[in-house]
Amino acid sequence: MRLQSPSISELHAFAQAARLGSYTQAADALQVTQGAISRAIARLEEHLGFAVFERQGRRSVLTTAGRQYLDAVGPATFTIESATQAMRRKREGRHVRLSMPPTLFSHWLIPRLPDFSARHPGTVLSFAPYRRDDPITSPDIDAWVRIGSMPFPETVQADYLVGRDLVPICRPQDALSICRPQDLLRRPLLAHTNYPDNWARWFEKMGCDGPYPAPAADFELVGMLVQAVVAGMGVAVVQRCLIEDDLAAGRVAIPVHRPFQIERGYFLCQPASRPASHALQDFRDWVLAQARADQGQYAQA
Incomplete structure (x- = not known):
């Protein structure tokens, strides 16, 4: 089957000239001569059978047909260029x-x-x-x-x-009344849905005698768990690395600073x-x- 598409160089010349409104600027962007841009667009117009630009003073303005063609081929041209650059970067190890x-x-x-x-x-x-x-x-x-x-x-x-690193968190205004790990046992415990045993493991590590109360609510996402703490629903135990912004912004506080690590x-x-x-x-x-x-x-x- 004989291909009906113009060459990539013609499409790039067309797309750049359309974006910049100037053959000269398009030549600078593509690092070729103005004559090369002119010849590429002339070949494209001959291939298509209609004009894609018209001159208005010193600017090259898309014709109606040229605008329609740019809308059709512009995204594809950008995709090809982006994919090519990505593959080159990958081959170069970057x-x-x-x-x-x-x-x-x-x-x-x-x-x-x-x-x-x-x-x-x-x-x-x-x-x-x-x-x-x-x-x-x-x-x-x-x-x-x-x-x-x-x-x-x-x-x-x-x-x-x-x-x-697991840490308990509460609202900043509640931290003053929580002095010992045992004080958290009197608060509603909030848990992560996938790790409901984190509270029991934390209390055991802190030397608190069981049995430990079951979580009052559980949440599938850490962000939701933190929001529940901020809203005053209770206290939670979470991975320290996931709450740095909340600690820095003062949305939550760590009431008991004792190191505890899980595997x-x-x-x-x-x-x-x-x-x-x-x-x-x-x-x-x-x-x-x-x-x-x-x-x-x-x-x-």
Whole structure:
């Protein structure tokens, strides 16, 4: 079948000239001569059988047919260029694609990403949709952040990041009346749906005798759990790394400062048999340094 599409160079010349309204500026943007732009658009018009531009003074303005054609091919041209740049970055080792739980991504990683961008301006990070049970084998993903505990399978290289530190939280105005772990037993206990035993483990570690009251309510998301605490529904025990913004903003407080760690946490994982690119190694070194800095701050708190 004979292809009816114009060449990519003609489409890029057309799209740039349409965006900038000038053959000269389009030539500068594409780093070619003005003559090359003129010839490309002339070939395009000959191919299409209609004019895509008309001259208005020194500007090149789209015709009605040219506007319709740009609306049709412009997004596709942009997609091709973006995909090509992404693949080149990946081949050059400057692209890292990650999969990680949305809660850790939004509460812990995003506030730190400007530091990574400043240190590694040539590296592009992209994030795949998180699926809890996906195997750590996909060739389209470079690394995964998973909730788990050691040991991981021998096929997985796993580095602990954060998430083992559990702390109780309450409203700041309630913190003054909570002096001992036992004081929390008299408050409504709020829990995470997936980890209802966190309170029992925390009380046991603090030396509180059981039996412990059942949670008054449970929530599937940490954000919802924190909102319930702020609203005055009760107290909760959560991973310290997920409430940094809430602590800094004074929305919640930690009434009892006693260290307690569980074995479960967030780990940076990658296939043990797959060599890491330079960009992935840079990201790994950076994110582990961020995690170590947090662990040092928690130890001092």
